Amino acid sequence: MATINSFDDVPESSSNFSNLPSFQLTDDGNTALVRILHTNRNSFEIYSTHNVPLISKAGKTWYPKVNCLRNANDDVATCPLCAAGGDFAKLTSTCCLHMIQYNIDTAGNVTPTPCVWVKSAGWIKHNILPIIDEYGDLMLDTMFKITRVGKKGDNNTTYNITACPAGKYPLDLFPVDMSVFEGYSDLGTSVWDKSFEDMVAYMQTGKFPPTVNTAAPVSPAGNAYANIPNNAPANVPDDPDWDAMIAQRNAQAQQYVPQTPAPAPAPVGTPIMPATGAPVQQIPAQQGQMPTQQTQPWAGGATQRPRRYS
Numbered sequence: 001m002a003t004i005n006s007f008d009d010v011p012e013s014s015s016n017f018s019n020l021p022s023f024q025l026t027d028d029g030n031t032a033l034v035r036i037l038h039t040n041r042n043s044f045e046i047y048s049t050h051n052v053p054l055i056s057k058a059g060k061t062w063y064p065k066v067n068c069l070r071n072a073n074d075d076v077a078t079c080p081l082c083a084a085g086g087d088f089a090k091l092t093s094t095c096c097l098h099m100i101q102y103n104i105d106t107a108g109n110v111t112p113t114p115c116v117w118v119k120s121a122g123w124i125k126h127n128i129l130p131i132i133d134e135y136g137d138l139m140l141d142t143m144f145k146i147t148r149v150g151k152k153g154d155n156n157t158t159y160n161i162t163a164c165p166a167g168k169y170p171l172d173l174f175p176v177d178m179s180v181f182e183g184y185s186d187l188g189t190s191v192w193d194k195s196f197e198d199m200v201a202y203m204q205t206g207k208f209p210p211t212v213n214t215a216a217p218v219s220p221a222g223n224a225y226a227n228i229p230n231n232a233p234a235n236v237p238d239d240p241d242w243d244a245m246i247a248q249r250n251a252q253a254q255q256y257v258p259q260t261p262a263p264a265p266a267p268v269g270t271p272i273m274p275a276t277g278a279p280v281q282q283i284p285a286q287q288g289q290m291p292t293q294q295t296q297p298w299a300g301g302a303t304q305r306p307r308r309y310s
Helices: 121-127 129-141 196-205 242-254
Strands: 031-036 047-051 065-067 092-104 110-120 144-149 158-163
Touching (some): 031 129, 110 121, 121 129
Antiparallel strands (some): 031 092, 031 144, 047 092, 092 110, 144 158
């Protein structure tokens, strides 16, 4: 009979930005056994995010998702990434799927690992919501097998998600501990929550200022994630209209889109893009566009920043 490792033995991630590991299958044919910890449609948050290029220590470019500072009707200058234009201003609707992944070693020992799968809201709508609609409260009792279809780096990769036969993976051997996600927030972890000043620093240097890991220490006698601060955002309405919610988030990308003129010499002090990109072009100050350098909200040592909305 398989033995079970306690959730208390699950280590904290060493990342400063996430307290839970990200779920991933890296190559064609890779599989995983998971329980999906969502039993209804109102258990998701949708975030408008920027894909921001950063250079890893190994010299590779990667793209963490950074929460946009604007609401749909806010001026573009409210968010420096939106104001930068180009690829920086592009927005995606992002959701986080909470799961328990079960790894079985050659001796039959089971290790349950809480994890987060970051996907687009559209992908969640078409691939996960139908499963939730079918299984409802039985989601936690059901083991799912996820199979990757697509080689590493293939942009057309898909995933097959199938329910395992009832009783094959009993809860006493493959347990569910919902407490690992109590008080956990995707915002500030899987989705980076950067301030106005952090974004300005990135546009000027290509890097975000160092982030201090504020996660509470693990209690030896308690669950590894029981002490994470309770800063989770409120749930969406009981019966959310996903099409409307996604459309509302995507509307940000369709409003106040800066129009880049023909290349012109950039004035002194204009924020620059990271080393992997081209310099940001100066954009004339027009309604709904980024102000000129003389009137940028962060120029002249100004300390007041635009109001943020959660």
